[in-house]
Amino acid sequence: MNDKPVPRGYGGALLDRFMAWSNGLPPETCNYTVTPVKIPLEGEEDVELLADLYQPVTKDNEPAAGTILVQCIYGRNLLLALTLRPFPSRGYNVLLVSTRGTFGSGGKSDPARTDRADGPRVIGIKKSVPLLDAAKAQLGDKASWLYEWMTRPGWDTDDFYEPMKQYKALETTKAAILLPTGWQDLFINDTLGQYQRLSERGCTVAMTVGPWNHLQAGGGTGVMKETLDWLDKYLAKRTAGDIRPAPVRINVTGANEWRWLPSWPPATKPLELYLDSQGRLGRKEPEKTDESSFTFDPHDPTPTLGGNLLFGGGVANDTALAKRSDVLTFTTAPLDHDIEFLGKPRIELTHSSKNSHVDLFVRLSEVNAKGVSHNITEVYKRLDPNRAPAGQPVKIELNMTDSAHRFKEGTAIRVIVAGANFPHYSYNLGSGESQATGTTLKPATHTVHLGINSGSRLVLPVSLE
Known part of the structure; x- marks a missing residue:
């Protein structure tokens, strides 16, 4: 045998x-x-x-x-x-x-x-x-993505999927667990959720988050050493005392600085940056009401450039994305001091579209002194077609994927708003037909309402230090 x-x-x-x-x-x-x-x-x-x-x-x-x-x-x-x-x-x-x-x-x-x-x-x-x-x-665990797919409406009620619900182990496991991931890992939201739930249950859990995509996360800086230390303590019982200064180790991108934290997310304070019709992003809310629009055409969907992908992806030059006619771009002036955030950036938009069948893609990027833009984090959302009568403005709040980044003095903060991120996400047909079988494609004009009382802003969870 x-x-x-x-x-x-x-x-x-x-x-x-x-x-x-x-x-x-x-x-x-x-x-x-x-x-x-x-x-x-x-x-x-x-x-x-x-x-x-x-x-x-x-x-x-x-x-x-x-x-x-x-x-x-x-x-x-x-x-x-x-x-x-x-x-x-x-x-x-x-x-x-x-x-x-x-x-x-x-x-x-x-x-x-x-x-x-x-x-x-x-x-x-x-x-x-x-x-x-x-x-x-x-x-290792390579099937966490199934949880995302299975929690679509109605999908998790079928007995076929019952054996696939591996997240249920979070409620019963007593093992000591080390979770490595990267800010650009496709599965980072799953890993952060696992850390959060295990922490709530009082389990022995630690997490390392590096500047990595999915393929890099398993072999990132220090991960193999941390894994050996973890096994020596909790499996072999070779080590007494603490093996980590704190449960969480993260890399602050932009500064490439490693930091130990007692938990994630840490305490922060909000920094509000308002969008205006001139494509600017600033601390002062515009005094007059205005709006900016773009048209998404499903015949030519806004392309994926970088981001949280299984292969490739990661941090990419997205300057070309910001220049497309089917996106809106809002950028600060070059910063006169460093700004560091830790956690989930939040985008708040007053948004309308006469076509109710639309998606929103919002990305946070950094622009260097040469005007070149690179992605940091993002969020994608298919809006409820019944959210409001067609064309009526609606306040939308979206949390981007967790990250830790320092915008250094001289760089600029950029927000990109689009109607697709294809092929990372399947684009909205715009017709209301089935995503799987529909053939009718309809463009949609998105309008972001700006200025006084619109509340269209970026909220960064900035460091208390």
Whole structure:
């Protein structure tokens, strides 16, 4: 059923030590072996999961410090294994499992639905992999996006989705949990929500948020070292005392400054910046009533430039986006002092459209001294077509995704308002037809009402320091 263990070679050792050095890890404590294994699933005799078992070769055959379980849909190749191999050379078993229907594992791939049932079966595999008699930890979770999809009206009432509701574990888990993410990670809202709920329950939880997108977050600065420290304390019980100065570590972009915080979000104070019809953003509310408009055409949807994407994305030059005719742009004068915010920027708009079927995309960006703009955070919202009679102004408040950023002296703050962000989000057809089957496209003119009593403004949660 299982092949013989293969010792790590000299080339592998050099590669592992370079990986460890580049991530600031302490020296290795042992060598390790790799064994391909097949894991039969109890109750499904015709289904076996393929896995690679990494086992430390310890002095005097001491037991492993613990077992790290990784269930993965991406295979067991060298590129993926490189992020795991530093752990067996520091005393941990690592079991890298290809989920069913992927990379040689039996059964049909059905992410998140079958994983929930397969996970406990993999954990209880002492019969097929008898050496895994140790405390266990789990790294990674790639299905958090399903929560967003499943909480659309009516979608979460179908029994089909019941096994996919992994967020329910937040109400029962007692494990110590470390959450790494990035400000440009597609799943940052899920991770922040997980941190918030686990904190409310009094669980042992910590979070690191870097200047990363999704692919960078797992290997970002200090994350591997933090993970090893976390396992040493809570799995291996090797470490006494605190391993972190505070539960939350964040990167303040713009300054590229790392900071420790007792919780997230921290206490802040509001800074209000008002929009005016000249495309300006300032602290003083305009004294006269005015308005600015743009027309969104679904035949030529406003394109995605950067942002919270699964692949690519991140911080991007969005100067071209700000120059499009189907957006509104509001920019401050160059700042005469630094402004730092921590948390969710809020945009408040008095908005109207004669076509009730519209979306709003609002982005916060920074403009440097050369006039080049880069995105920081954003929000997208499909407006309720029954929010008001067509053409009637409505006050809309939208919270952007959490971020931490310092606008330095000499830079400018920019707000971009548009009707789409495609293909990140499916654009509104404008016709009221089904998003899935509709074929009729209708343009929509958006009007943002400005000036006295309009309340159209950006509210930044600025640092108290």
